[in-house]
Amino acid sequence: MRRTTSRILRGIALVSTLALGVTACGGSDDDSDTKAVSAGDIQAALDKGGDITVWAWEPTLKTVAADFQKKYPKVKVNLVSERSGDKHYTALSNAISAGKGVPDVAQVEYFALGQYSLTKGLTDLAPYGADKLASKYTPGPWNAVSDGDKVYGLPMDSGPMALFYNKTVFDKYKITVPTTWDEYLDAARKLHKADPKAYIANDLGDAGFTTSLLWQAGSRPYKVDGTKVAVNFDDAGAKKFETVWQKLIDEKLLAPVNGWTDDWYKGLGDGTIATLATGAWMPANFVTGVPNAKGQWRAAAMPAWTAGDKASAENGGSSLAVPALAKNKELAYAFTEYANSGAGVATRVSEGAFPATKAELESASFQSKKFDYFGGQEANKIFAESAANVASDWSYLPFQPYANSIFNDTVGKAYVSTTKLADGLKAWQDASVKYGEEQGFTVEK
Amino acid sequence: MSTSVTAPPAKSTAPRLRTPGKKRTPGKPKRNVLLTVLMAVMVLYTVVPLIWLIINSTKTQAGLADSNGLWFAHDFALWDNIRDTFTYHDGIFGRWLLNTLLYVVLGAGGATLLAVLGGYALAKFDFPGKRAIFAVVIGAVAVPGTALAVPTFLMFSKMGLTDTPWAVIIPSLVSPFGLYLMWVFAAEAIPTELLEAARMDGASEARTFFQVALPLLAPGIVTVLLFTTVATWNNYFLPLIMLKDPDWYPLTLGLSAWSSQAQTIGGDVIFNLVITGSLLTILPLIAAFLFLQKYWQSGLAAGSVKE
Numbered sequence: 001m002r003r004t005t006s007r008i009l010r011g012i013a014l015v016s017t018l019a020l021g022v023t024a025c026g027g028s029d030d031d032s033d034t035k036a037v038s039a040g041d042i043q044a045a046l047d048k049g050g051d052i053t054v055w056a057w058e059p060t061l062k063t064v065a066a067d068f069q070k071k072y073p074k075v076k077v078n079l080v081s082e083r084s085g086d087k088h089y090t091a092l093s094n095a096i097s098a099g100k101g102v103p104d105v106a107q108v109e110y111f112a113l114g115q116y117s118l119t120k121g122l123t124d125l126a127p128y129g130a131d132k133l134a135s136k137y138t139p140g141p142w143n144a145v146s147d148g149d150k151v152y153g154l155p156m157d158s159g160p161m162a163l164f165y166n167k168t169v170f171d172k173y174k175i176t177v178p179t180t181w182d183e184y185l186d187a188a189r190k191l192h193k194a195d196p197k198a199y200i201a202n203d204l205g206d207a208g209f210t211t212s213l214l215w216q217a218g219s220r221p222y223k224v225d226g227t228k229v230a231v232n233f234d235d236a237g238a239k240k241f242e243t244v245w246q247k248l249i250d251e252k253l254l255a256p257v258n259g260w261t262d263d264w265y266k267g268l269g270d271g272t273i274a275t276l277a278t279g280a281w282m283p284a285n286f287v288t289g290v291p292n293a294k295g296q297w298r299a300a301a302m303p304a305w306t307a308g309d310k311a312s313a314e315n316g317g318s319s320l321a322v323p324a325l326a327k328n329k330e331l332a333y334a335f336t337e338y339a340n341s342g343a344g345v346a347t348r349v350s351e352g353a354f355p356a357t358k359a360e361l362e363s364a365s366f367q368s369k370k371f372d373y374f375g376g377q378e379a380n381k382i383f384a385e386s387a388a389n390v391a392s393d394w395s396y397l398p399f400q401p402y403a404n405s406i407f408n409d410t411v412g413k414a415y416v417s418t419t420k421l422a423d424g425l426k427a428w429q430d431a432s433v434k435y436g437e438e439q440g441f442t443v444e445k
Numbered sequence: 446m447s448t449s450v451t452a453p454p455a456k457s458t459a460p461r462l463r464t465p466g467k468k469r470t471p472g473k474p475k476r477n478v479l480l481t482v483l484m485a486v487m488v489l490y491t492v493v494p495l496i497w498l499i500i501n502s503t504k505t506q507a508g509l510a511d512s513n514g515l516w517f518a519h520d521f522a523l524w525d526n527i528r529d530t531f532t533y534h535d536g537i538f539g540r541w542l543l544n545t546l547l548y549v550v551l552g553a554g555g556a557t558l559l560a561v562l563g564g565y566a567l568a569k570f571d572f573p574g575k576r577a578i579f580a581v582v583i584g585a586v587a588v589p590g591t592a593l594a595v596p597t598f599l600m601f602s603k604m605g606l607t608d609t610p611w612a613v614i615i616p617s618l619v620s621p622f623g624l625y626l627m628w629v630f631a632a633e634a635i636p637t638e639l640l641e642a643a644r645m646d647g648a649s650e651a652r653t654f655f656q657v658a659l660p661l662l663a664p665g666i667v668t669v670l671l672f673t674t675v676a677t678w679n680n681y682f683l684p685l686i687m688l689k690d691p692d693w694y695p696l697t698l699g700l701s702a703w704s705s706q707a708q709t710i711g712g713d714v715i716f717n718l719v720i721t722g723s724l725l726t727i728l729p730l731i732a733a734f735l736f737l738q739k740y741w742q743s744g745l746a747a748g749s750v751k752e
Contacts, residue, residue, distance in 0.1 A: 080691065095689075100602055285710070291506060
C-alpha cells in the first residue's frame with residue numbers, strides 16, 4: 001500500500017519535473033561557455049575564496065569537504081545531504097526549471113547523467129581540464145560521464161558487479177559457488193528444494209539490476225546519438241537473460257521481496273536470501289544493514305553467461321557534476337576535482353567508498369585489504385578484476401530515470417503474473433519509445 | 446488521527462440485569478454483539494501498529510532483523526535508542542522537532558485564526574458575493590493539496606521563498622475545511638439575537654466578537670485547531686518539494702530521509718532510530734488528543750440537537 005502510493009507520488013513528481021526540466025532548459029542554450037579555463041584561473045578563484053553549495057548524499061563527502069576547507073580556508077563548502085534518489089532529482093530538476101537555488105555541485109548517478117546533460121542542465125567540464133583526466137578512471141565510469149569530447153561530471157565511485165553469497169547457507173546444503181548463470185539456476189533449485197523458505201535471491205523486478213544483467217550478457221538495448229535514440233531489447237544478450245530469469249520466475253525460485261526494504265535486510269541476515277549480485281559498494285551496506293550476519297557472507301566473481309567469459313557490468317555508482325546554472329563554476333570544479341581525482345579519493349576509499357580511479361583500484365594496500373565482515377576475505381581483488389572487465393560500450397537513455405520509473409508497470413508484470421519476461425521487455429520498449437517521441441527525441445524503431 | 450475511532454463506546458457501566466418484556470428506557474441502547482465485535486476489530490486495527498511501534502523501538506538494528514516483530518528481542522535498547530535519536534548527526538532530530546513545532550504554531554495556529562475570523566464573518570454578516578465565496582470554499586475543500594504542490598512551488602520559487610520556513614508556513618495558513626467548519630459552527634453556536642443585543646448595548650464590533658462570540662466559539666476553535674495541527678504535523682509532500690536544507694525539515698521529512706539512508710550506497714542503516722523517532726513523533730499528537738478530547742467532542746455535536 002505504502003509502496004504503491006509512494007510510487008504514484010514519485011511518478012507525478014518525476015513526470016511533471018521532467019517535462020518542466022526539458023522545456024525550461026531548451027530555452028537557455030548557451031554554448032558560448034566553451035573557452036578554456038586555465039589551472040591559474042582556478043587557483044585564483046581558490047585564493048579569492050567564496051561559497052559553494054554541494055547537493056550530495058555520499059556519506060564520505062563530509063570529511064572531504066572539511067579537508068578541502070582546511071586546505072583552502074577562504075572557501076566555504078555548504079554540503080546539503082540527507083536526500084537521495086528520486087527526491088534528489090526532483091529537487092534538482094525543480095531548481096533548474098525555476099532557475100533559482102541551483103547548487104554549484106550535484107551528485108548525479110550515471111544512469112541519470114544523460115537526462116541532465118542532454119537538456120543542457122550541466123556544465124561541460126572539458127574546458128576546465130577534466131578531459132585530461134580520462135586515463136585515471138576505469139572505462140565504465142568514464143564512458144558514463146563523457147560524451148565525445150565533452151565531460152559532464154567526474155566519476156565519484158563505481159559499482160563493478162560481484163556475486164555476494166551466504167557461505168554458511170551454501171555450506172549447509174553443500175552447494176558450490178556458481179560460475180555460470182546456468183549453475184546459478186541449478187543452485188537456486190537445490191537450495192529451494194532443501195529449504196522451501198530459502199531463495200537464491202530476491203527479485204520483484206528492479207530496473208537497475210535488469211539493465212546491469214543485460215549489460216553483462218552483452219545486450220545493448222539503448223543507442224544514443226544526441227537527440228536520436230533507439231530502444232531494442234531483441235538481441236542475443238537479452239535472450240540469454242530472458243531464458244535463465246524466466247526459469248527462475250516460473251519455478252518460483254526468487255524471493256518476492258523488494259530490494260532495500262526492511263524485509264530485504266532481514267532476509268540477507270537470516271539466510272533466506274542466499275545471494276546478491278550487485279555493485280562492489282555493497283560491503284559498507286552489509287556492515288551497517290546486516291550486522292547480525294557478520295562472517296557468513298563472501299564475495300565471488302559474477303557468474304558468466306557463457307562458461308569462461310569474464311565480461312562484467314556496472315551497477316550503481318555516481319558522479320559529481322556542475323549544473324549549468326551554478327554560480328561559482330571555478331570553485332565548483334576545483335572541489336569536484338579534489339574529491340574525485342585528487343586527495344579526496346584516498347579519504348573516501350579509507351571510509352569505505354568504492355573507487356572509480358585505476359590507481360586506487362590497482363594499489364597493493366587496496367587489493368590486500370581484509371574484510372572482517374567477509375571472514376577476512378580480500379574481496380577487493382575480485383572487485384578490481386570485475387572493474388577491469390566492464391564493457392565500456394553501454395549507454396543509458398537520456399530519459400532513463402523516467403524509463404526506470406515505469407519498469408514495474410511493464411517488465412514488473414512478469415514477476416507477479418503470467419506475462420512472460422520477453423513480453424514485458426517489449427512493453428517497456430514500446431512505452432520508452434512512446435515517451436521519447438513525446439519528449440521530442442527522434443526514436444529509431 | 447485515527448485515535449478518535451478508538452474512543453470507548455459510551456460509558457461502560459456494569460450491565461444491569463433486566464426482566465424481559467419490560468419497556469426499555471430511552472438513552473440506554475441494548476448492547477449489540479456484532480457492533481462490539483466490529484469495534485474490537487477496529488481497536489485492534491488501530492492499536493496493533495502502535496504496539497508494534499512501541500515494542501520495536503526497544504530493539505537494536507541487529508535485534509530488529511532477527512526477532513519477531515510483535516515481541517521483544519533479547520536486547521532492551523529503548524533508552525539507548527532515544528539517546529541516539531537525539532544525538533545522531535549532531536542532534537538534528539531535536540532541530541526537526543523544533544521546526545515542526547514552529548510550523549504547527551505559526552501554520553496551524555494561523556490557519557485556525559483565519560478560519561475563525563472568516564467563518565464568523567461569513568456566518569454573521571451579509572455582503573455581496575457571499576454565495577460565490579461559498580462555492581469557492583466548497584470547491585477548495587475538494588482539491589487535494591498534492592495537486593497544488595507543484596504550482597505552489599513554482600509560485601514560491603518566483604518569490605524567492607523556497608527553501609525557507611515561509612514556504613511551509615504560508616500554504617499551511619490556508620484551510621478551506623477549517624473555514625467551512627467554523628462557518629457552520631458559528632452560524633449554529635452564536636444566536637444572532639445575542640449579537641443584536643450586544644450592539645444595542647453599544648458594544649463595538651470588535652468587542653462583540655471578542656467578548657460575546659469568541660467564548661461561544663471555543664469548542665469549534667479547538668476542533669479546527671486539532672484538525673489543522675494534525676494536518677500540519679503530518680504534512681509531508683509540501684515540505685518535501687519546498688525544502689532542500691535539512692536544517693529546516695519537519696519531523697516527517699527528516700524521518701523519511703533517515704529511512705531512505707538504508708537505500709543509499711554506503712548509507713548508514715538506522716531502522717532502529719527511524720522507529721524510535723516515529724514513536725517520539727506521535728507522542729505529542731496523542732497527548733494533544735487526550736487533553737483536548739472533551740472540547741472537540743462537544744464541538745462535533747454542536748447543532749445536532751434543536752433546543
